[in-house]
Amino acid sequence: MIKGLCKFGNNVMAIALLRLMDERGCKPNVVSYNTIIDSLCKDKMIDDAFKIFKEMVFDKGILPDVITYNSIICGLCNFGRWEEVSKMLKEMEDEGISPDFQTFNILVDAFCKEGKVDEAEAVIDIMVERGEVPDIVTYSTLIDGYCLRGEMSKARTVFDSLTSRGLVPNVITYSSLLNGYCKTLNIEEAMHMFHEITRKGLKPDIVTYNTMLQGLFRVGRCGAARKLFDEMRAQGQLPDECTYGIILDGLCNNHQVEEALSVFHLVGDSKLNSHIVVYNILIDGASKCGKFDIARALFHDLTVNDLQPDVWTYNVMISGFCGEGLLREAKHLFYKMDESGCPPDNVTYRVLLQGYLKNQHCDDVEMLLQEMDGKGYSLDASTLSLLIDQTAAGSLNRSMLKLIGRLVPKELMETPS
């Protein structure tokens, strides 16, 4: 019952049920608590999960087990709350609960997602030292980590080592490697992987198809993408919202915005079009192709269709306004997004700053830099070089250099260009 409620995302009801159980003398055990804690962590409500955790331990005197810790550690990892992860690991050891196979896999995954493959490899070493045997998930995760960094030969080495470890790659393993090849634009090798899947008696799933489709669009092979799309449907794989996004984005990036828009209109009033991502892709595509009037119309349609713009939507629109030289409108939207409860992120600042710089709005540049400084944001390499160029050319006041210096992130200080 608790699990059912959690599954439907109804954590509040699940917690209420937990309390009711307690009142009626049916004491919740560690399993009931774990179910709720895990669900809260998955719904990104990590602080609520902590509250329930504390209630379980301190009020009810129920001891957490390795599953409790794994759920919380996984939730913390997803938020990059590393210090707390270490704290929880230490707490586990203190309580005499050893991290298990899954604890290690969670850590490997977390490091790989951050591109920290060396750390992930180190975790695997510790895992082996402790007598745990890494499985296909562990290594597929590691392959993902290398793919994310574009280190395909290392990803390949891990993949090739699987058989000697007695592990059999599954469709997810293949898709991970295929994804790496697509991202590095090695479409031949990606296609080869794709064919390997069926050759090994496995079946490409929706993610495999989506990944391959995106790869084909990225290298401009729209015809091949079309053929694959037909093939996937013939194989009984139903396109999902991800497929839809990939196709719209693929068409836009291959100068086929008209085609993308006609697909969008053909889909019409369906659930597929009720997703903000779809609008973001089209608004971006239209404005990049110089059809900013269409982008504006789509942005306007959001309110009509009761869709809430997100930070991407605003960024794409602000970028579009800047590209059109409509700085006043860009600035207006920048303030409006914050008022609408959607605070600007580092991309917003980057986009608007570049717009101001390219249009020589020096006062606005300074104001924005100060705002970034106050909020702890930092500059990216390309905006920084624009700033430096314009200061050198005398179009920006040199007094701003100190402020700019504070906004240079550590990574950029270490690699002078």
Place this chain on the structure above:
DNA sequence: TTAGGGTTAG
């Protein structure tokens, strides 16, 4: 009667 992996837009 609870926990782990891959795909979507700046």
